[in-house]
Amino acid sequence: MTKSHEELPLTPISDTPSTVNITGLWRVVRPVVDKEKCKKCTICWKFCPDAAIKLVDGIPVIDLDYCKGCGICAFECPSKCIIMVKEGEQ
Amino acid sequence: MRQVMTGNYASAYGAKLSRAEVIAAYPITPQTSIVEKLAEFVTSGELNAKYIPVESEHSAMAACIAAETAGARTYTATSSHGLTLMHEVLMWASGARLPIVMTNVSRAMAPPWSVWVDHMDSVAQRDTGWLQFFCQSNQEVLDTIIMAYKVCESRKVMLPAMIIEDAFILSHTSEPVDVPDQHVVDSFLPPYAPELKIEVGKARGFGSLVKPDQYMEFRYKDMLAMREARDRLLAVEKEFKNVFGRSHGGLLEQYMCDDADVVLVTAGSVAATAKDVVDALRAKGSRVGLARIRAFRPFPHEELRALGSKVEGMAVLDRSFTFGAAGAMFSEAKASLYSCQKRPVMKNYIAGLGGRDITPKILGKIFEDIAVMARRGVEEEVEWVDVAGLPRRWR
Numbered sequence: 505m506t507k508s509h510e511e512l513p514l515t516p517i518s519d520t521p522s523t524v525n526i527t528g529l530w531r532v533v534r535p536v537v538d539k540e541k542c543k544k545c546t547i548c549w550k551f552c553p554d555a556a557i558k559l560v561d562g563i564p565v566i567d568l569d570y571c572k573g574c575g576i577c578a579f580e581c582p583s584k585c586i587i588m589v590k591e592g593e594q
Numbered sequence: 595m596r597q598v599m600t601g602n603y604a605s606a607y608g609a610k611l612s613r614a615e616v617i618a619a620y621p622i623t624p625q626t627s628i629v630e631k632l633a634e635f636v637t638s639g640e641l642n643a644k645y646i647p648v649e650s651e652h653s654a655m656a657a658c659i660a661a662e663t664a665g666a667r668t669y670t671a672t673s674s675h676g677l678t679l680m681h682e683v684l685m686w687a688s689g690a691r692l693p694i695v696m697t698n699v700s701r702a703m704a705p706p707w708s709v710w711v712d713h714m715d716s717v718a719q720r721d722t723g724w725l726q727f728f729c730q731s732n733q734e735v736l737d738t739i740i741m742a743y744k745v746c747e748s749r750k751v752m753l754p755a756m757i758i759e760d761a762f763i764l765s766h767t768s769e770p771v772d773v774p775d776q777h778v779v780d781s782f783l784p785p786y787a788p789e790l791k792i793e794v795g796k797a798r799g800f801g802s803l804v805k806p807d808q809y810m811e812f813r814y815k816d817m818l819a820m821r822e823a824r825d826r827l828l829a830v831e832k833e834f835k836n837v838f839g840r841s842h843g844g845l846l847e848q849y850m851c852d853d854a855d856v857v858l859v860t861a862g863s864v865a866a867t868a869k870d871v872v873d874a875l876r877a878k879g880s881r882v883g884l885a886r887i888r889a890f891r892p893f894p895h896e897e898l899r900a901l902g903s904k905v906e907g908m909a910v911l912d913r914s915f916t917f918g919a920a921g922a923m924f925s926e927a928k929a930s931l932y933s934c935q936k937r938p939v940m941k942n943y944i945a946g947l948g949g950r951d952i953t954p955k956i957l958g959k960i961f962e963d964i965a966v967m968a969r970r971g972v973e974e975e976v977e978w979v980d981v982a983g984l985p986r987r988w989r
Contacts, residue, residue: 509811509818514691514752516812517790518799 527554531573533588535566541585548577548586599771601764604732605671605697605757606631607771608739610641611779612695614669615786618646618657623709624765625673625699632669651676655683655694662692663800665791667743670694673761674701674715681719687754688723688816690801693746693786694754695739700728700862701761702948710949711761713862713914717890717922723816725755725823726890728861732769734842735759737834740774744783744830750822752788760863761949774838782837824892845894847886848901850876854883856907856938856964859898859927861887864913864952871957882961887923895930902931907968908938909960911979913946920976939968945979956980956988 544562556571557564564577564586578586599607605628609617617636619629635641644661648654651672658668672680677698687694700716702708716726725746729735735757742755759765792800804812828844835841849869851857858868865886875882885901887894902908910928912921919925924942931937943960946952956979967973980988 506807507811509814512808512811512815514790514815515689515800516802516804518802519797520799521797522799 526569528556528567528569528571531568531571532591533573533575534568534591535571535573535575535577535586536589537564537566538585538587539563541583543583543585545582547580547582551576551580596770596772598768599732600627600766600768601729601732601735601759602627602699602766603631604736604771605739605759606635607773608736608757609669609695610635611736611774611776612669612740612743612783613667613780613785614641614643615666616644616646616658616661616668617670618648618654618661618668619670620648620651620654620672620676622651622673622676624701624761625671625676625697627765628671628697628699651679652683655680655687658694658696659683659687659690659692662687662694663690663792665786665788667786668694669696671697671699673699674703677715677719678703681722684719684722684724684754686801689812691752691816691819692754693743693752695742695746695757696754697735697739697757697759699759699761699765706948708948709761711763711863711913712947712949713758713912714947716756716758717914717916719756720891720922723753723820724891725753725820726758727755727888728758728886728890729760729764729888730842730847730863730865730886732764732767732771733840735764736771736773737838737840737842740779740783741827741830741834743786745823745826747786747788748826749789751819751826753816753819753823758862763863778837782834820892824889827889827892843886843888844897845887845889845892846897846901847888848897849884849886851883851885851901851905853881854905855881856909856961856968857883857885857901857905858909858911858957858960858964859885859887859923860911860913861890861923862913864911864946864957867952867954868957871954871961874954875958875961880961880965890923893926893930898927898930899934902927902938903934903936905938907964908940909943909964910940911943911945911952911960913952915944915947924976939964939972941967941972942976943979944976950980952979953989959988
């Protein structure tokens with residue numbers, strides 16, 4: 505609902521952090537990790553531009569609320585344990 | 595106390611008397627002595643401020659934006675290429691409604707490389723949402739900084755302001771300047787207390803994303819704020835006069851305009867020379883006047899319309915030019931007057947670029963020329979003054 509200019513603050517200020525924006529909805533492809541092949545090198549975690557990878561015992565767990573499916577983790581993974589699959593498949 | 599000082603020191607004293615709390619600056623000719631003087635004030639303890647030396651003008655403005663968002667009164671100063679490097683963040687300062695005050699020592703843009711005065715740098719920042727004050731004297735520089743904080747920090751304005759000093763003509767020329775007592779300035783200018791600021795323990799996002807359904811309402815508010823700034827400036831200047839005993843002419847300073855047949859409209863230090871020329875021509879019986887655009891933003895539409903309705907000829911001298919169009923001040927003055935019932939003949943004179951002197955003789959010839967045009971009509975709407983190779987001789 506559009507607010508009148510009189511109801512608005514001087515400049516846009518939000519009371520909630522930007523984490524309320526679930527950017528994972530933009531994704532069309534999703535990273536899938538093969539935990540058996542993972543060497544725990546953490547390169548995927550370092551390269552993820554959205555900080556959407558958490559490490560559990562050194563193994564990447566993708567936070568699908570924020571992962572946009574860019575595929576950088578899969579591209580950088582030296583042991584090829586991350587593959588990108590189309591959303592809706594698999 | 596009256597002291598003899600340069601325009602740059604007048605700027606530094608203006609910021610000190612206004613009790614700027616954060617100063618972020620990068621040196622550039624001919625601005626450097628402003629921030630050097632402020633660094634001295636901070637080091638000696640005369641001014642209780644955080645001084646942040648930064649690696650560029652873009653960073654200087656970004657630091658001011660951050661500090662102002664946290665509720666501090668901030669000040670910076672720059673010139674020409676430094677100002678244009680700030681362009682992106684100038685827009686942020688106004689959109690975020692931060693009443694930062696900055697001196698710009700107006701200097702020509704390169705190439706051709708130059709360190710001397712013209713107004714290309716300042717005029718190019720016209721649409722960034724800053725109030726812009728062109729000064730004529732060092733006293734006006736000091737006074738306008740104090741006034742600007744008061745205008746800009748008022749609840750209905752909350753926009754930044756640029757105080758424009760002509761390179762070398764003001765920045766490095768010493769004049770007598772009355773430096774008011776700190777306690778008098780304190781009684782005039784209360785501490786900065788914004789409604790909204792960053793607060794510890796209160797998570798908020800500033801400058802948030804706004805979708806098309808709500809963007810225009812924010813911009814409409816910005817427009818209203820600039821409109822409000824006009825009335826606030828007039829009120830603050832009246833109050834300033836009551837406290838300090840002087841004023842500088844509101845948005846459009848008028849000199850001998852009441853019964854004038856032709857007037858010259860211009861901005862900056864050349865107006866002082868033009869006033870002498872007006873006196874000399876008046877002594878010979880010519881009814882001429884001078885109107886000085888002190889505030890370029892907000893633009894003095896109403897004042898120019900009232901003046902334009904009663905004169906036969908109006909010369910507008912721009913100390914800058916706009917690629918592919920007439921001078922900015924001329925174009926805006928002409929647009930203001932278009933819907934007046936009675937309009938003067940108008941002509942644009944482009945002069946004084948890159949520090950070229952605009953002498954009393956040249957100004958006298960402009961008055962002569964506009965008087966002829968007022969009778970005959972304008973032959974050439976925009977004329978470049980004193981350019982070697984052009985047929986008209988100005989010197």
